[in-house]
Amino acid sequence: MPSAHLDTFARDALPPREWQPEYLFDLPSLQFPPQLNCATALLDDAVHVHGWGDCVCLRAPGVTWSYRExxxxxxxxxxxxTSDMGLVPGNRVLLRAANCPMLVACWFGVMKAGGIAVTTMPMLRAGELATIIRISRATHALGDGALAEELREAATAEPTLRQMRFFHGGGAEALEPAMAAHDLPYVNVDTASDDTCLLGFTSGTTGVPKATMHFHRDVLAVCRCWPPHVLRPTADDVFIGSPPLAFTFGLGGLVLFPMAVGASAVLLDKVAPPQLYEGIRDFGATILFTAPTSYRALVALGHDLRALPLRKCVSAGEALPAATRTLWRDATGIELIDGIGATELLHIFISADEASARPGATGKVVPGYRAEVVDDEGLVVPPGVVGKLRVKGPTGCRYLNDERQRAYVRDGWNYTGDAYFRDEDGYFHYHARTDDLIISSGYNIAGPEVEACLLQHDAVAECGVYGVPDDERGNLVKAWVVLRPGVPRTAATVRALQEFVKAHIAPYKYPRAVAFVAQLPRTATGKLQRFRLPQCEALPLEETS
Incomplete structure (x- = not known):
């Protein structure tokens, strides 16, 4: 397909075709033309083809924009x-802001101009930003003036970033005055459907971050698989959620999916559970996207949530414990929609709707994708046997200029790094990340399974389980626990938790060490960083009288 990119860095950095997965376009909705710009399909067509111009598109405190606006x-x-900053198609544009309507406008501006968006988490520091600039070779940046300082510092170390503009700020680099000088419609660049439009950086890893490359067709593909078959939103829905737009879970749930059906989304810059509840209440949100941790925190407001129009709740970002599903359903009357996706595949590929959800199961394969559970030799294992999850579909892993591509993609499949088993009815059950398995005294123990058990105990608010070196056992199962208010940090509480685990799952899996902590280490998206648990400072035990 003829590329529109004059800057060919991204195309030149694609993995060799033999290192990429097989792509599936079996669904009629996945038949894409050679030339495609996702901004045309999602935004221009919303106004000029579908007639949604006057419909509300984006909401935020004090802000309401229609699709036309x-x-x-x-x-x-x-x-x-293009006119003021000299961007040519294929240039990379770093985006830096908390969730807000202007960030979405910038994202679509980049798509229209044929650029490649590199959206970053707002709390990243200069060193982390410099790494992203270096890997992506970002040439331009748009962002919130309140976050400009760290980006300017990063740019001094990475001179490829030569052009910056900031909204919600003043000075020579202010974006709004430059926007005011242009009032003509923009003719979108006629990009190829397989031109890269988005670099999504992986989060929560221990090494150098990986940049995943996504095409214009990928953006539309994820809108045509999971949402219509599982979520089933309507134009009347109001989406809200906690994930940043730099996280592909957030980009899909708060921008792509609502706009694909003419719905609206609420964008909040602060998304702790109290602010999230206020947003649901004040904007009449009907569809919520957040992580299991937030659902557990919101349970206390379940009675109040029952009086609001909230009707669908999506959990992703990390495994959903069965206990959290039950807590949420009992508190709100809403069955959670669980799902597993990956930055490498852009969004969710295994899920189940409310009617077919099963406690402890993530769900079935989303139409458009295929999934298998295999052994170390790549052979499909029988139902009930834990193995490695591999997936293929219309999207797939393409790491930018990274040798780790060959570990993620093998024999045409994406190996997600998750250990799963599949039951007789085709439901996939999460076991652990393959790198979260704790081998202790010869036993393979899944840390998330022990966490799920501990979360059922009334004393536990949050917990994380990880293996620590042990001379006798090789590794020791250790739990870091955030207790509920009023629960004492005593040796008796430790023993109670250990006995509880022994009574509910195989005794060899119980945590032989327990530390009480004030909080758990998490990424900006709320994902538990288990590898950082050993660095947590334990709270001292309280003496008993």
Whole structure:
């Protein structure tokens, strides 16, 4: 397909075709033309084809934009990028802001101009930003003026980033005055459907971050698989959630999926459970995207949530414990929609809707994808046997110029790094990350399974389980526990938790060491960073009288 990219860095950095997975386009909705710009399909067509121009698209405290207003701002930003900042198709544009309507306008402006968006988590520091700039060779940046300082510092170390503009700020680099000088519609660049439009950086890893490469067709593919077959949103829905737009879970749930059906989304810059509840209440949100940890924290407001129009709740980002599913359903009357996705595949590929959800199961394969559980030799294992999860579909892993591509993609399949088993009815059950298995005295113990058990205890608010070196056993199962208010940090509480685990799962899996902590280490998206648990400072035990 003829690329529109004049800057060929991304195309040149694609993995060799033989290192990429097999792509599946079996569904009629996945038949894409050679030339495709996802901004045209999601934004321009919303106004000019579907007639949604006057419908509300984005909401935020004090802000309401229609689809037409978002289109106008995205057009102006695309003009600024090309006319004022010298962007040519294929250049990488770093985006830096908390979730807000202007961030979405910038994202679409980049798509329209044929650029490649590199959206970053707002709390990243200069050193982390410099790494992303270096890997992506970002040439331009758009962001919130409140976050400019760290980006400017990073740019001094990485001179490829030569052009920056900031909204919600003043000075020579202010974006809004530049936008005001452009009032003509923007003619979108006629990109190829397999031109890269998005670099999504992996989060929560211990080494150098990996940049996943996604095409214009990928953006539309994820809108046509999981949402219509599992979520089933309507134009009347109001989406809300906690994940940052730099996290592909957030990009899909708060931008792509609502816009694909003419719905609206609420964007909050602060998304702790109290603010999330207030957003649901104040904006009348009907669909919620957040992680299991947030659902557990929101349970206390379940009675209040029952009086609101909230009707669908999606959990992803980490495994959903059965106890959390039950707590949420009992508190709100809403069955959680669970799902597993990956930055490498852009969004969810195994899930189940409310009617077919099963406690402890993630769900079935989403239409458009295939999934298998295999052994170390790549042979499919029988139902009930734990193995490695591998997936293929219309999206797949393409690491930018990274040798780790060959570990993720083998024999045409994406190996997600998750240990699963599949039951007789085709439901996939999460066991652990393959790198979260603890081998202790010859036993393979899944840390998330022990966590799920501990979370059923009334004393436990949050917990994480990880293996620590032990001379006798090789590794020792250790739990880091955040207790509920009023529960004493005593040796008796430790023993109670240990006995509880022994009574509910195989006794050899119980945590032989327990530490009480004030909080658990998590990524910006709420994902538990188990590898950092040993660095947590334990709270001292309280003396008993």
């Amino acid at each position: 978002l289109l106008d701002r995205a057009d102006r930003i695309a003009h600024v990028l």
